[in-house]
Amino acid sequence: MTSFPTIASAARDIAAKRISPVELMKDHLARSEKLNPALHAFIRFTPEIALEQARAAEARQAAGALRGPLDGIPIAHKDIYETAGVTTTGHSRVLEHHVPKMDSAVVRRWREAGTVMLGKLATHEFAWGGPSFDLPWPPARNPWNTEYFTGGSSSGTGAAVAAGMILGGTGSDTGGSIRGPASLCGIAGIKPSYGLCSRTGVLPLSQSLDTTGPMAWTVEDCALLLDAMTGHDATDPSSANRPRPDLLSGLNGGVRGLRIGVIRHFHEDDCKVSPGMAAGIQHLTSTLAAQGAEIREVKLPPLADFNAAGWLILAADAYAVHETWMREKYRAYGEFLRERLAVAATITSADYLQAQRRRRELCEAVTAVMADCDLLVTAAQPGEARPIHQMTKWASFEVPNFTIPFNLTGQPALTVCTGFGAGGMPVGAQIVGRAFEDATVLRAGQAYELAAGWRAQRPAMAA
């Protein structure tokens, strides 16, 4: 029987000198190399860096000088996070040979916390174009069924965490790119409050929506990883200049007295979710109610309104990022991304400004609802993962998106696994908090996860 440590359990074992960071790294690198031909979660391994970092962690372990709970923990980074001396491509031919001189801010912070980088992870091209089969690397596959989609764009991170290749990894979330793969791969992932984590050195998609964040098997592990990501960074204009939040001391504080608003019309009327997803949301709310949370129904503007504003802003911002390369290197992009960006070139300045104006109204509507609620709950996806070859070029525009509302508002939003639906595929729901109340979101996710017991089940291929 394969054992699957979490970050929290591995940290305890490293601190107690029951396990060696070098052996932990070797076990996970070997597992990753064994599973990667089927999962394509990694596009590049960095075994020399991993060995050097693991040996350094082991030396600190021997000296009684561990840096904290991430010291010696095997992780990997989505390939839009720049890594000094290690090719960072955005999973694109456009940057196939791009070798950054510096680490991105988050990579540096995790490195300084002692993490051990096993490699770089697959993403949808520049975090929007996928799943694509015409890029230099194939798309990641879902470890619960390798014929199925992982969600995107943090596809490699979702697959690698679920399969136990790594204990945690970086994702990024512009319209749901952490929370979508977390739902479809059955893991935990948090899009932190906008401004909580630096984006410096991360290839951009939409600067007013982009958020960096962690993905891991458990909510507790997400909290540990996020704790090492936060803090003001003067090099990122979006970085909030406020004290680092305490994400850990109240994690096991329970939900008694929390007021939780269920946005029922999102997942029952605006976009009716699958029976499995609906059952998961019901299980989440009934479990939290049984622990003393107060559950109520809330009403927001239609999900389609959030999608309209969100996609116009995301697409226009993305086109602005890629405008020059689109003109000069159009055929170097994969078909999905270049054609989505070509559609984005039809968005006018008036469309964009109207979308930003509407965004402010939508933010105000959510703020008003949250005056009486501590948290919101809705689906993270319309349902379970679908076969990867059924994913279409225009899916971003065609399928309503449950996650982009909280990119528009900047609120923290966590996906937590809420069970298994059709075909035994996992489902996950979102828990959303007020801006900079990430700790409350994590506390509710932790309370549910510990009570639900879904963390005992791993994909069969990983065993």
Place this chain on the structure above:
Amino acid sequence: MAQPLDKAHFEALMAQAGLDLTEAEKDGIRAASAHTQAAAARVRTPREVSVESATIFTLKGAGA
């Protein structure tokens, strides 16, 4: 569902963007422009004539 951009308008936008597309690509992308047209219509909700857009910014004076 909104209509896609008309062909002349679409081709002008692609030329402005400097994108050299095949006829098949033009057809597919132009059809997909119906999605952005629908979104553009949806965000144009009724508003006061003097309403601020969301692109104002606040100056912080010395010591702020």
